[in-house]
Amino acid sequence: MKYHENDPGITIPPEIRNQYHAVLGWCAKGVDSLADRLVFRDFDNDDFKVNEIFHDNNPDVFFDSAVLSALIGSCSFVYISKADDQIRLQVIEASNATGIIDPITGLLTEGYAVLKRDDFGNPISEAYFTAQLTTFITGKDVTNIPNHTNHPLLVPIIYRPDAVRPFGRSRITRSGMYYQKYAKRTLERADITAEFYSFPQKYVVGLSNDSEPMDSWKAAISSMLQFTKDDEGDSPKLGQFTTSSMTPFTEQLKTAAAGFAGEMGLTMDDLGFASDNPSSVEAIKASHENLRLSGRKAQRSFGSGLLNVAYLAACLRDDYAYERSQFMNTIPKWEPLFEADANMLSIIGDGAIKLNQAIPGFMDKETVREITGVKGSDQEPPIETGDDNG
Known part of the structure; x- marks a missing residue:
């Protein structure tokens, strides 16, 4: 630079x-x-x-x-x-x-x-x-x-x-x-x-050839320019070049x-x-x-x-x-x-469930972290047990 x-x-x-x-x-x-x-x-x-x-x-x-x-x-x-x-x-x-x-x-x-x-x-x-x-x-x-x-x-x-x-x-x-x-x-x-x-x-x-030279800076910034007719009644014509x-x-x-x-x-x-x-x-x-x-x-x-x-x-x-x-x-x-947004996390979650259903244990939390960059909890998930009905 x-x-x-x-x-x-x-x-x-x-x-x-x-x-x-x-x-x-x-x-x-x-x-x-x-x-x-x-x-x-x-x-x-x-x-x-x-x-x-x-x-x-x-x-x-x-x-x-x-x-x-x-x-x-x-x-x-x-x-x-x-x-x-x-x-x-x-x-x-x-x-x-x-x-x-x-x-x-x-x-x-x-x-x-x-x-x-x-x-x-x-x-x-x-x-x-x-x-x-x-x-x-x-x-x-x-x-x-x-x-x-x-x-x-x-x-x-x-x-x-x-x-x-x-x-x-x-x-x-x-x-x-x-x-x-x-x-x-x-x-x-x-x-x-x-x-x-x-x-x-x-x-x-x-x-007219007898007119005084015009101040170029004044002509560029003035809001009003005055031109009078010469002795023969002719007046000048104004124009502007095409801008780039x-x-x-x-x-x-x-x-x-x-x-x-x-x-x-x-x-x-x-x-x-x-x-x-x-x-x-x-x-x-x-x-x-x-x-x-x-x-x-x-x-x-x-x-x-x-x-x-x-x-x-x-x-x-x-x-x-x-x-x-x-x-x-x-x-x-x-x-x-x-980085994964909420929509991407949802898609990855659905994909992980389907892959693990097809191949048990195929995707764990480390694999998901590699894809999403989101670190999961270090706590072990609770073990679900059935009701004891005798």
């Missing part, structure tokens, strides 16, 4: 073009629309009690920060440290960390991170991570801390990795940036055209919004072009099908990275190098991408 590129237009003079700069936040909206729906719940089958580690590290901020940074920069990094027998987790954005990744495990073989910068952006605290050692560099001071986990204590959280890009790809695509720039240029041209739309150009023909219409800019902006919405899996409503009829939850889910698929993919990618964080945090806490295979049964759990 803060970046101003040169407008390649050929009809508007540069001195006028530089007076108008539009600001548009569509790319930020595309990131936030997915990040706000990715809500991490906890780890299931938590044999190593890693949920306690995350609960001690402000999980409401930690998970949202890691997810948002990964969506913007294709990946984020989690720096794991230990102080006073307590595990500390710190999110570092992609611009301040790097490393060499093992494509099999998703862990780093070595890594580097800038932990702190001064007001001018210069690094003042750095760290180099290896499997056996963590080196901290502060100015000319170098401190080595032994690492007994057999892995660098810098873990990447990656969005949509693949064989070509093991560090993933950003949610902000080149196509999305093009549509935002396209809309931004449209708004700037609309602002310039609005000046002529507000004060249309007027003209006068038939004035703002409709083409509106249509052009909608075209850019439609392209951006298709790229990001959003709808026109998400970008401020409200529809006439409000949508139900089912209609919103149907219109956001691409967003739902992107969210499910992001949950799988981020879940693998968060599981690696849990694995190394448990190793550092217990000061013991566990095998990564011991965490295979620990499963990351996420809240549903779309």
